[in-house]
Amino acid sequence: MPSEPTDAEPNWVHYEPEEATLVAKTTFNEIDTVFEFELEDRDELGHVPGQFVQVFVPGVGEAPFSVSSSPTKDGPFELCIRKVGSVTTAIHEMEVGDTLGIRGPFGETCDIETFKGNDMLFVAGGIGLAPLRSMINFILYHRDWFRDVTVVYGCKDPTEILFPEEIERWQERDDIRFDITVDEVPEGVEWDDHVGVITTLLPGLKIDAPNTYTIVCGPPVMFQYVQEELDAKEIPHDHIYLSLERRMHCGVGLCGHCQINDLYVCQDGPVFNYEVIKDRPEALS
Ligand SMILES: Cc1cc2nc3c(=O)[nH]c(=O)nc-3n(C[C@H](O)[C@H](O)[C@H](O)COP(=O)(O)OP(=O)(O)OC[C@H]3O[C@@H](n4cnc5c(N)ncnc54)[C@H](O)[C@@H]3O)c2cc1C
Ligand code: FES
Structure with a gap:
């Protein structure tokens, strides 16, 4: 079983999605776009390379995406999302200023x-x-x-x-x-x-x-x-x-x-x- 939360793992559980606002999007082709999000309540996502977030689109569903930006980048974090189904299509249809829910960052990565x-x-x-x-x-x-x-x-x-x-x-x-x-x-x-x-x-x-x-x-x-x-x-x-x-x-x-x-x-x-x-x-x- 996964380990119990400790003081050293302050981000262990985020059950409730936090509101995040889409602040920019750059489209590479018909299926791949990179989205920049700003969290409502925090300046930084606080991830390490290799971690992912769960993205919750109200009325559609939730899906995991790796964080594509480096923690060394200030400001909004980036997700590069390929359009394959319902959640990813709903995210692709978002306009700058729209909001969705984010849980995380989650996951173990390399040291x-x-x-x-x-x-x-x-x-x-x-x-x-x-x-x-x-x-x-x-x-x-x-x-x-x-x-x-x-x-x-x-x-x-x-x-x-x-x-x-x-x-x-x-x-x-x-x-x-x-x-x-x-x-x-x-x-x-x-x-x-x-x-x-x-x-x-x-x-x-x-x-x-x-x-x-x-x-x-x-x-x-x-x-x-x-x-x-x-x-x-x-x-x-x-x-x-x-x-x-x-x-x-x-x-x-x-x-x-x-x-x-x-x-x-x-x-x-x-x-x-x-x-x-x-x-x-x-x-x-
Ligand atoms: C840890 C992690 C990190 C990820 N990082 C990224 C990322 O950075 N960018 C990105 O574009 N995608 C990433 N994915 C995949 C992404 O989560 C799926 O594409 C997404 O869940 C699809 O949701 P949907 O509702 O749009 O598709 P659905 O409507 O649920 O499904 C559409 C099609 O995609 C297939 N599918 C859905 N999820 C997965 C999956 N996890 N693996 C294989 N096939 C799947 C379904 O079987 C179906 O054929 C990641 C997945 C994981 C587990
Ligand atoms: S145990 Fe629920 S997603 Fe891993």
């Missing part, structure tokens, strides 16, 4: 202290860049704590690229390597970068395996193939973290909806060390 002095490798597939962006920007803010920082990002086609302007800025920096690929290029779409699935980017990377920490986020189908490449690079399993998604209800370890064997994704995750979950195939499907 950034462990990564200090090491190389960082991020592997993001599709909407998986949204959660990883929080950690990437946190690490870039504290750039001198880390050695090499590499991001590989793959999406279906160039129209689905998230945060294109920010990616351009990352690519212009000389203290981060950012490689991008698309599975395919539709007719009439311009693209002069790599084409192929995300795993085709990994063999070309020079990795100092014992001193590299890797964080992977993307569709479950990606995990197995990425893991094969990480094994080929001999990255230790306890240096690999995966961000998992499961259907959630309570978000606080009470309802069991997100349970994988003895683990609760909402409380023990959503970011898990690969060493902990590699023998639980249900976690990776």
Whole structure:
């Protein structure tokens, strides 16, 4: 069972949604938009990279979303939301000034202290860049704590690229390597970068395996193939973290909806060390 609340975990339970106001939205394509929210009663959300919030749309329902902005960013926090169903469509239809309910931040993530002095490798597939962006920007803010920082990002086609302007800025920096690929290029779409699935980017990377920490986020189908490449690079399993998604209800370890064997994704995750979950195939499907 999840641990009891302690004084050290002041954000342990938020049963009641807090009012949040939409203050800006930036649309990337027909299905992906980043939303900036301001909380009514607090200046800061108080999250750490990898955590998520439960978003409650009155009359429609509630759904979990990773916080996409870094805690080092002042002011409103950001959620990058893909339109797939009822809650996400209702959020996409919101206008600046509209309000909804937020519970959280929730979830266990990785201990950034462990990564200090090491190389960082991020592997993001599709909407998986949204959660990883929080950690990437946190690490870039504290750039001198880390050695090499590499991001590989793959999406279906160039129209689905998230945060294109920010990616351009990352690519212009000389203290981060950012490689991008698309599975395919539709007719009439311009693209002069790599084409192929995300795993085709990994063999070309020079990795100092014992001193590299890797964080992977993307569709479950990606995990197995990425893991094969990480094994080929001999990255230790306890240096690999995966961000998992499961259907959630309570978000606080009470309802069991997100349970994988003895683990609760909402409380023990959503970011898990690969060493902990590699023998639980249900976690990776
Ligand atoms: C910890 C966590 C973090 C997440 N972060 C993000 C994020 O940053 N951005 C983002 O766009 N989405 C994120 N998601 C997924 C998001 O929660 C779902 O897309 C959302 O719940 C869909 O709600 P809906 O009412 O719009 O869709 P529904 O009407 O409930 O469903 C529409 C379709 O999506 C499928 N679906 C719904 N939820 C999930 C899910 N969790 N996993 C797989 N398929 C699902 C349904 O089976 C159905 O086919 C996250 C999920 C979790 C658990
Ligand atoms: S969502 Fe209820 S136990 Fe995890």
